Amino acid sequence: xxxxxxxxxxxxxxxxxxxxxxxxxxxxxxxxxxxxxxxxxxxxxxxxxxxxxxxxxxxxxxxxxxxxxxxxxxxxxxxxxxxxxxxxxxxxxxxxxxxxxxxxxxxxxxxxxxxxxxxxxxxxxxxxxxxxxxxxxxxxxxxxxxxxxxxxxxxxxxxxxxxxxxxxxxxxxxxxxxxxxxxxxxxxxxxxxxxxxxxxxxxxxxxxxxxxxxxxxxxxxxxxxxxxxxxxxxxxxxxxxxxxxxxxxxxxxxxxxxxxxxxxxxxxxxxxxxxxxxxxxxxxxxxxxxxxxxxxxxxxxxxxxxxxxxxxxxxxxxxxxxxxxxxxxxxxxxxxxxxxxxxxxxxxxxxxxxxxxxxxxxxxxxxxxxxxxxxxxxxxxxxxxxxxxxxxxxxxxxxxxxxxxxxxxxxxxxxxxxxxxxxxxxxxxxxxxxxxxxxxx
Amino acid sequence: xxxxxxxxxxxxxxxxxxxxxxxxxxxxxxxxxxxxxxxxxxxxxxxxxxxxxxxxxxxxxxxxxxxxxxxxxxxxxxxxxxxxxxxxxxxxxxxxxxxxxxxxxxxxxxxxxxxxxxxxxxxxxxxxxxxxxxxxxxxxxxxxxxxxxxxxxxxxxxxxxxxxxxxxxxxxxxxxxxxxxxxxxxxxxxxxxxxxxxxxxxxxxxxxxxxxxxxxxxxxxxxxxxxxxxxxxxxxxxxxxxxxxxxxxxxxx
Numbered sequence: 001x002x003x004x005x006x007x008x009x010x011x012x013x014x015x016x017x018x019x020x021x022x023x024x025x026x027x028x029x030x031x032x033x034x035x036x037x038x039x040x041x042x043x044x045x046x047x048x049x050x051x052x053x054x055x056x057x058x059x060x061x062x063x064x065x066x067x068x069x070x071x072x073x074x075x076x077x078x079x080x081x082x083x084x085x086x087x088x089x090x091x092x093x094x095x096x097x098x099x100x101x102x103x104x105x106x107x108x109x110x111x112x113x114x115x116x117x118x119x120x121x122x123x124x125x126x127x128x129x130x131x132x133x134x135x136x137x138x139x140x141x142x143x144x145x146x147x148x149x150x151x152x153x154x155x156x157x158x159x160x161x162x163x164x165x166x167x168x169x170x171x172x173x174x175x176x177x178x179x180x181x182x183x184x185x186x187x188x189x190x191x192x193x194x195x196x197x198x199x200x201x202x203x204x205x206x207x208x209x210x211x212x213x214x215x216x217x218x219x220x221x222x223x224x225x226x227x228x229x230x231x232x233x234x235x236x237x238x239x240x241x242x243x244x245x246x247x248x249x250x251x252x253x254x255x256x257x258x259x260x261x262x263x264x265x266x267x268x269x270x271x272x273x274x275x276x277x278x279x280x281x282x283x284x285x286x287x288x289x290x291x292x293x294x295x296x297x298x299x300x301x302x303x304x305x306x307x308x309x310x311x312x313x314x315x316x317x318x319x320x321x322x323x324x325x326x327x328x329x330x331x332x333x334x335x336x337x338x339x340x341x342x343x344x345x346x347x348x349x350x351x352x353x354x355x356x357x358x359x360x361x362x363x364x365x366x367x368x369x370x371x372x373x374x375x376x377x378x379x380x381x382x383x384x385x386x387x388x389x390x391x392x393x394x395x396x397x398x399x400x401x402x403x404x405x406x407x408x409x410x411x412x413x414x415x416x417x418x419x420x421x422x423x424x425x426x427x428x429x430x431x432x433x434x435x436x437x438x439x440x441x
Numbered sequence: 442x443x444x445x446x447x448x449x450x451x452x453x454x455x456x457x458x459x460x461x462x463x464x465x466x467x468x469x470x471x472x473x474x475x476x477x478x479x480x481x482x483x484x485x486x487x488x489x490x491x492x493x494x495x496x497x498x499x500x501x502x503x504x505x506x507x508x509x510x511x512x513x514x515x516x517x518x519x520x521x522x523x524x525x526x527x528x529x530x531x532x533x534x535x536x537x538x539x540x541x542x543x544x545x546x547x548x549x550x551x552x553x554x555x556x557x558x559x560x561x562x563x564x565x566x567x568x569x570x571x572x573x574x575x576x577x578x579x580x581x582x583x584x585x586x587x588x589x590x591x592x593x594x595x596x597x598x599x600x601x602x603x604x605x606x607x608x609x610x611x612x613x614x615x616x617x618x619x620x621x622x623x624x625x626x627x628x629x630x631x632x633x634x635x636x637x638x639x640x641x642x643x644x645x646x647x648x649x650x651x652x653x654x655x656x657x658x659x660x661x662x663x664x665x666x667x668x669x670x671x672x673x674x675x676x677x678x679x680x681x682x683x684x685x686x687x688x689x690x691x692x693x694x
Contacts, residue, residue, distance in 0.1 A: 393517035406533030
């Protein structure tokens with residue numbers, strides 16, 4: 001125990017020097033106090049180990065490599081970007097390559113909405129007021145690292161009463177590199193009163209080697225605002241991905257979040273929605289399709305702090321190979337949050353004997369008048385349903401595809417942006433073929 | 442059309458069918474009756490190709506081919522259809538998609554052209570009338586939330602769409618009220634013809650008032666112990682299964 005503490009203190013001095021060096025590269029706009037607090041928190045926390053409650057079901061050691069270098073800017077070829085964009089999605093696009101903003105790839109910005117590279121607007125009053133307020137560094141080591149070393153990402157501010165029709169597609173692409181790299185994308189999105197916004201976040205890698213993307217997104221939906229978020233995690237097969245998504249909801253506001261995890265060797269998603277206004281409503285859905293030795297850890301929190309708030313949470317997963325999924329869903333209902341209506345469900349289909357799922361609901365309820373329900377299922381593909389389809393002339397492989405697609409479409413069908421939905425439909429088909437090809441081989 | 446010879450089959454090492462012999466010709470309706478646990482449903486499942494049942498001896502020749510050698514979907518392509526005793530719920534797959542996919546799977550396997558969505562709709566409307574089902578069923582997930590009667594009518598709807606040559610109805614009458622029974626029986630009678638064969642597996646004689654069998658077989662303990670014409674079914678209705686059990690017991694001693 002003493003040994004490990006010493007070790008932490010030793011690395012602490014290194015980290016402080018990293019931050020100093022890093023700040024000098026930032027052209028003076030450094031958010032110094034925030035970064036210093038963050039690195040101090042990180043020094044105290046250290047990297048997570050399986051001894052940490054929040055990491056005990058997976059071994060986070062894959063994420064900890066002393067040889068990670070900060071990712072450096074690179075030019076992205078059109079062909080490298082092409083697989084991740086949707087020509088039918090008529091919207092605003094921002095592209096970040098290796099964590100650095102690529103202004104040449106950005107589309108025009110319509111009126112009524114402020115969209116900028118966060119790295120260019122550290123001094124914006126809203127950034128100063130809100131950055132790091134939701135995604136606190138006190139107990140999340142990777143969020144502390146992100147906060148200490150954040151550089152670019154999106155800052156969005158939608159003015160009151162503005163409906164932004166065009167969805168904002170934000171892409172974070174990591175290119176091939178000879179040495180393993182790390183980047184810390186950081187997003188802050190503020191939707192003012194009565195405004196409406198849709199965001200699509202894509203995280204992807206174009207190389208074949210390992211890298212770590214450590215992203216943090218903070219969303220503030222003010223009174224009666226409506227924010228619709230979709231996240232696609234398409235990292236390469238050796239990619240490592242840690243993401244912290246935090247949303248705060250004002251009175252009568254609505255936030256929907258759909259999270260799709262397809263890529264990455266190791267993925268950790270923290271998703272929190274804080275229902276801090278009466279009558280606000282959060283929908284948090286996720287879908288993962290895993291193969292090989294992929295590990296995905298979804299850690300969600302729905303915090304009901306005010307009365308009359310519904311929350312809906314549905315995570316579904318298909319696992320092949322020796323992949324592993326963890327779902328932990330916490331619902332925290334404050335004493336004040338009467339008439340909470342919270343629903344949580346996690347469903348999994350295992351396609352191989354070696355795939356594993358751990359699922360754990362956690363309900364903390366301090367109010368009396370509450371409707372809270374949760375459920376979890378882990379099972380194989382329904383053999384009786386397969387047989388039934390086969391007796392109608394449908395070949396087994398097609399029957400399997402139909403059943404798995406029906407399972408996935410339950411989530412995909414809830415995505416309201418049609419171009420993204422149809423892209424997801426193609427992605428899942430390719431993905432399922434891949435999982436089966438591997439398992440059958 | 443169908444010839445079953447000395448069929449032995451079971452599940453997980455336990456034999457349930459102890460040598461079934463049965464010949465069904467085109468144009469015939471056969472009823473297989475018997476008490477619970479006599480092996481009627483096992484026979485139906487084996488004929489459809491359920492993996493859980495293993496055949497340990499005997500053969501099944503369908504239209505000159507070895508039926509047991511075919512996968513379940515191949516059997517369907519060859520014209521075999523099983524109406525399930527307990528139709529399976531398939532959440533997320535709506536009935537229209539299911540029916541059209543099944544029909545097109547059969548057509549593709551038979552080198553026939555696929556039916557497009559528009560032609561399918563006019564085809565399905567006719568079939569829906571036959572089983573007195575509303576078009577709204579097409580949008581619902583297969584069997585999910587269907588009542589017992591709706592499930593059975595949906596089975597007959599599938600049969601109407603897929604037009605099998607050998608239809609096996611596994612206790613299609615169980616759990617039906619008299620109106621649903623009439624609809625199901627009317628469907629089966631309408632779909633039956635001189636070039637088709639129908640096997641009706643049932644526990645009760647009631648269905649046979651509406652579907653008149655050419656041959657009635659009685660199954661007991663995995664064997665067909667008696668065959669006769671429709672009067673045998675009436676006799677069973679009147680006397681129950683006990684007399685035949687006793688008679689059979691005496692015979693085997």
